[in-house]
Amino acid sequence: MRHIRNKALPTIRSYYSAFFDIHEAYLAQELLKSGNPWETLKAFPLYPRYDTLIRNQIKARHITNNSRLVFIGKFQTD
Numbered sequence: 001m002r003h004i005r006n007k008a009l010p011t012i013r014s015y016y017s018a019f020f021d022i023h024e025a026y027l028a029q030e031l032l033k034s035g036n037p038w039e040t041l042k043a044f045p046l047y048p049r050y051d052t053l054i055r056n057q058i059k060a061r062h063i064t065n066n067s068r069l070v071f072i073g074k075f076q077t078d
């Protein structure tokens with residue numbers, strides 16, 4: 001059973017990665033054309049995940065209010 005699970009993991013990760021690539025590209029396009037990007041971001045279904053990620057990084061890195069936290073990603077158009 002463990003062998004089957006180990007073989008399936010790369011496929012599962014591939015689908016997971018593709019899911020987020022598609023949704024993040026969509027979000028980036030929506031933010032660029034939005035008149036109110038913060039509301040667009042907050043309405044995005046994956047926003048709570050991003051919010052939690054940022055909060056966890058702030059806590060783990062002991063970031064203060066005087067610090068800046070920057071997330072750099074990629075956006076590619078076809």
